[in-house]
Amino acid sequence: MAVCIAVIAKENYPLYIRSVPVQNELKFHYTVHTSLDVVEEKISAVGKAMADQRELYLGLLYPTEDYKVYPSHMIIVYYTPVCMFFILIENILLYRHTRYGYVTNSKVKFVIVADSSNTSLRDNEIRSMFRKLHNSFTDVMCNPFYNPGDTIQSKAFDSMVSAMMVQAS
């Protein structure tokens, strides 16, 4: 279904990015990066009204001749897992700092790039892909050993993304 799936941090650097035809990786990076323009524009345009919604599917926003880019951005509510380790406490403190310090809510963006020639893809399929991605991402965030802001190296997340990509081909 998807040819490229990316998770972009609040600061617009990639937390995770993977694409299926490896030789085109660079092009996907450029594409995803450029699509952030539209995502940001959308977010700022819709502004507060969107913040109330839970999932924020932005729809097909950045079509190109070859690919369709479906970005989505979301507000992640961080919550503290019951079992805390010392490392975690430190991280959470750091995180809270950033949160209260200069950014009110953390906007992590998901971008799915689909091949334009793949015409069977429907909107609700994309939606469900985003939902899956979101759930998996939440699991990653819940991992007490994960540092918010680090690149995602979770195997579970990776395999989930692979599954979404394999479905396509």
Place this chain on the structure above:
Amino acid sequence: MGYSLTYQPLTTQEKVGSGSLVGDGVPPVMSVSSKPVLFSALFTSLYTPLAQQLPREPMEWRRSCGRAPKMIHLEANFVQFKEELLPKEGNKALLTFPFLHIYWTDCCDTEVYKASVRDNMMRWQGNLRLHGSADWVIVVVETSDAKKKNKTNILPRSSLVDKIRNDFCNKHNDRCVVLSDPLKNSSRSQESWSAFLLKLRTLLLMSFTQNLGRFEEDMRTLREKRNQPGWSFCDYFMVQEELAFVFEMLQQFEDALLQYDELDALFTQYVLNFGAGDAANWLGSFCSPVKSWTGLLLRRPIDMEKRDGIQRGQASLLELRSYLFCRQCTLLIFLQRPWEVTQRALELLHNCVQELCLLEVSMMEGALDCWVFLSCLEVLHRIEGCCDQAQLEANVSHTVGLWAYATDKLKSLGYMCGLVSEKGPLSLELNRTVDLLAGLEDEKAETVHSLQSPYKKLKEALSSVEAFERHYLELSHAAVEMYTAIGRMRSARLIGKSLAEFYMRKGDPEQAESFLQNALRSYVSEGWSLPVTHTRKQMAECQKLLGKTENYLQTSALLAGDANLTNEERIHFCQEILTFANQSTDSKGKQPKVALSMSSFAQLKQLQFRPATATVHSGTALQVELCLRSLMPVAVPLEQLAASVHLNLEQGETNGKTRGPQRRPYPGTVLFPLGNSSAMPPSAAGPSLELEEIQDRSSSDPRTLNSTGMVCKNTHLVMRRHDSSPSPDMPNLVSPVPVVMDDGAKMLMSGDVTVLPGNNSIVFSSQELGTYTLRQLCATVGQVQFVLPHISPLVQYEVYSQEPQLTVEPLTDQLLAGLPQRAKVRLQTGHYTVKKGDALQLTNIDSMPILTSSSCPATILNSTRVDESVLFIQSSDKVTSISLPPTPPYHTLEFQLEVLCVIPSDPVRPENQRLTNGEIHYRPRSYSHPDNHMAAINQRMSVDCPWSIYSTPISLTFYIPFKAKHSLLSAGNRKYIQVCLQNVSDVNFHLMDQRLTEKHHESSLELQSLNTKAQQLVCSKQSVYCVWDVRWKENMPVCLQCVFSASFSSASEEVSAFKPYHYEFQLERVTTLYSVRAEIMPAAGQQNCHSGSLCGLEMSITRLAEPDDDEEDGGTEEKGQTETEEVCSTKLMYEVVDYSSSWVVYGRSSGLVSMPADANANHRVQVELMPLFAGHLPFPDIKVFKYLPPSANSASQPDTDGCVENDILSLMDRPLDDQGDTASFCSQGSVHSVGSGEQQSRVLPMPRLEPFSPGQVFNHSQGCQVLVLPSTDDHVLEINAT
């Protein structure tokens, strides 16, 4: 005369001279047909007002299928009735469909009617019925002229109408309308005219709705057949477009657009199905190779040329799409939605590209690009044509996509046609250009005269390299500007980057550089590593061409360490640096070295000090081990690796006090945070906060907290603006920041190091004195230097030099005087080496001899090891010399000395004495130990050391373990001396040989010891009392100077090395002068005293000794007085005081007694007392003072005055304290009166009282008790519970 009202498109309009009513597009026009014979006469006169007034009033149009009703204006085209006009069976043309047939007649004559009109009508009706048309109306026009003309055979008007109605409208009476005098201006005629119009509209709309419904039904049926073999999209297209035209004519653009959208979706679905393998037959025509790529044409409302093609089934995919979009565009512009056009255009173009691919339409390479380019520009032109500049600027976000797309396409065309390369196009490419231009065909008539048409642009751009460049740059810059204007910086950067690529191809790296820099900055700041690498590679190429050596080398260094590149590429870039480095040294050696940032070359991971304290004394080597992680793919031989250090001046000498590195968890190891190891871009990661807790405690009570808080120590870093100035620590930004080398700084060097990929360990060592901060790190490879401009966190180390230090401290808690004590001497050699023969010279002090032994063991220790050694002590008269064993520097030599402090026997301090070396020796100061009140003695001595010309003063404090007190005891005339020796130390002692001797050894005096034990144990904090009986034969000496001596030794020591202890004291006026005897006698006639009743105290004061002795004791003043006044008597004052409050003195409690001077003189005094309680009551105290009457010159002696006053006051105070004792108070006053009687005239005639020294007055009745019985009063029962 029959007229038929039909709808017809303008193009099929026939001979009727009715003008079109509405402007562009297909106007809804009604045509009227009439019989040629009568047409001009009747209808022509009515036509104009009819055509004008019909659309004037809107009608409500109720629609089927639940669509909302709408108000529409009907316009009609009137066409003369012809049989051919009537629609045949299966005719789907809606535009030419006659909706309403009108038969006009102005016949008013029944005869005429019967003769011709009726037949004519019949035939007309027959024709209509034949074609199943039920929409007709008969209009009877009445004119007053006609009436007048045929007045005779005229029938009543109604009758003719009735006739017609009767003949034709059996059911529909409303199908016959009378129009009276339509051309007159009377109210009647107007009424009928408007009624007619209303009727006409209603009928027309009815017919229209009906026919439209039928048409839609048919259309739907046709669509349902789409899966049948013979179905053709093009045919269906024509049918549905008919509907769209109708809606458009009715100005229902929304509905019209819907028809086209449906068609669009249907077609798209077919194409998708084709892609999925379900090919429809009719699609074959669209799969044919495309030969023309003229682009969209949006200037015409209807592109009939293409429409014909579709109708014929010969249109290509692009033509169909173009036509469809053109119609949609027209309608959208009618709807005032130009921005939807741009959006749809982009979608269309993307979609077409995909569809062509799906349908596998063969097309010349580049043809599609041409089509897209032309189409983009055409859409943009069309939009520009219908919007003003302000609108366009506000909606740049809608158009910019098209601009960018056009730019992109033009670029690919340029590359394809060889217009980008420096050399110009090859012949192959020229051929391709010609082919492409051929496909453009001729320019359309609409744009021939426009200078800026897309067609012209493309043609021009493809014609020459220069023109291409101009057009491409124009488009690119426009797109970049637009993107920048709407804040889509990333898109702008991407276009900028492709511009840079273009410039690079053109061989113009100068132009390219800034674009690449911008793009690179954007990628770096957002942490996109792959684009960073790619752009940086282009950057390197650009910089190489530009000859910016330093920048190129920096970029190369970054690329060589870039993990995204393949190993070969990395090695290539690494070699670039190495080649440069080596080549420059060969040719021109005097060039300044190129300084690059170290962070691209290697990362400083860790720094370790050996020893871990990072503090060493001079002479030993401090090692600093750096762990460098080289990012280079190959081993790099470094000529030198240097760490520049900064000497901290302000810190001063710390002399080995460790600080800094030791606070860290791993002593001596500094870990450096690895920059950019994670994906965090520098802007996001930023410097981490360094927080520290602060607490403000109040100065008075350290347990109280005033405030607490957190401070950020590096606010200047955290709060810094991220975008404006790149921080020097982040040199992987676009342009290398100038790296400043500290010149002339001290360096730690390490030469000829080969840095292998991965972790390397480099060791420096430092020996120079001082506290240093590591500042920079610099690796030199030939002409290239990699510099780490700052080492953060701060790392310091210290090499210190220490002066030799000599300290002497007690081995135990306290040094006790009088006993041999051990003191530890510690010599810290510092930088001084103790050679053989070096000796310490101690000056001897008499009060503190050093108990020498010829040799004593010594230890020489280091932080790591301990050595044993021996030192020798020689003692001479004045100096004790201690020869030290050889000791290396920065070692500690320790040994013990045994010293003895002689306890000073007398509390009197001798004069300052000079030491043997001429120094003034201050008497050992004695003071009290704060804890156990031991008297302490400070002993100072001075030591001459071999390393210094000055002698070192050393002070030791000794504590005297004993405290002695003496007291004189009397029993009548007999005297005893008691000495109390208290052990105040913590040690137990054995005490023996206590002796008391008189200093002057008076023969008449004998001190007889009453102590039995020879040796005694005095435990800590306990006392020993010794008593001596004093006997004398002749006169008792006035002053006894006694010396108490004893020997003591520590109880813990087995060997009885008894040391002497002396205590000197002096006793004066030992002899008893007076004895006082008191007796309490009950009241007369009673056996015992009773409480509450008076009894008498009789005291007798007896002089025991000769007064002469007494006179000598008194002051000269007293002596004088006694001689002048009364030679043989002494005045005494007595006082009866009861401190236990069990007696009340009645009357005088005190008084003066004049004692005769001869021995055994006696004086009796009686005082009345009353006991307050019953029981054995102790006697009240009786005090005797010497009374010195005020002298004449006493007033001039303030000293004595003060003294007297004090005494009086002290006397006065006492009764005041005890308010109840009024009697004594009264008696006090009487004392005064005695004194005042004599010296009233004097200013300060105060008498003086002087107490006797202890032993001079002996009280016989001291401690006596008297039995007091309870009072006889039975009523009061007194119970004393004690």
